[in-house]
Amino acid sequence: MTGWRLLLTRPAEDCAALAATLAESQVFSSSLPLLEIQALPVSDSQRAILQKLDCYSAVIVVSKPAAHLGLKLLREYWPQPPSQSWFSVGAGTGQILAAAGLQVFYPAAGDDSEALLELPQLREAIRRPEPRVLIVRGEGGRELLSERLRGLGASVEYLELYRRCLPQHAEDELLRRIQGERLNGLVVSSGQGFCHLRQLAGPAWPQLAAMPLFVPSPRVADMARAAGAEKVVDCRGASAAALLAALREAPGPVL
Structure with missing residues (x-):
């Protein structure tokens, strides 16, 4: 499980809490909030x-x-x-x-x-x-x-x-973050979060669609698959525990 390098997209405060929990399990994460309340x-x-x-x-x-x-x-x-x-x-x-x-x-x-x-x-x-x-x-x-x-x-x-608003980010920030920090998985916590992810990805979406995408529910999983996401993992919950369980069960990342 320690090979995962995840992009977190929750509101900033929630990203910080999730990142701290993941770090305890030796999972690297990078936070790019895509939801602002x-x-x-x-x-x-x-x-x-x-x-x-x-x-x-x-x-x-x-x-x-x-x-x-x-x-x-x-x-x-x-x-x-x-x-x-x-x-x-x-x-x-x-x-x-x-x-x-x-x-x-x-x-x-x-x-x-x-x-x-x-x-x-x-x-x-x-x-x-x-x-x-x-x-x-x-x-x-x-x-x-x-x-x-x-x-x-x-x-x-x-x-x-x-x-829920999309915070201001540079147009290339998403792809630059993924490439610069060698991230190999994406995490969204809601349908709105997924919509903002795809919106910010823009023309780079086909590249991101090939990455493992961890989602909180069957509904969001269906949204993601309909948009072309190829490796959707339904965590059956948005909690840190649900994400960690899904990481343990999912095939390991490509290193």
Whole structure:
């Protein structure tokens, strides 16, 4: 596993944390953040959702930025949070919510929408009469989650708190980084991250498409393969543990 030299593309703070964990396992990484979190102004419709938060059978928070921004608003509108169950897609997001004193459930393994939907606590929450679910997220994403919840009889609303932007990079920065640091694997943490990777690659995309690409879910894997990526590895989660497990199981890099 120590032969891997990976490009990390998460937001800067997450890249730093992941790089430190990889280094403990003697995996070299180089960080080029392709996602920048930009908080959205709170709209009147969002205020209305926050004021009726206790009407929801379940609140699902899909990312760490959604958790941090959501908790900030929660403290403004609910000094004593309502007693419904909260859910997160991954353990990292769940731990942020739990540290704030919320009752939160998340999958023990497989931090993706599919694993979340199998949680008994979520199934129980939406068995109530006319269940309503609030998904706290950035702009767009997790459509499978909402579709499946509606299929189970729940009504779904969104509280969108941020957008993901592509940071400013020189046009040749991506390829120059890969060649200059002899990187042999790419890591993306979301569908938006993959779109930004391909956008920044530009004409060099066919060259990058031949490299091993580690993705967090079947949905992103399908996106990548449809775009021409040849060696897609589904980590079944965006956590460092999921990536390390995938690195152990994947064929070794070409040195």
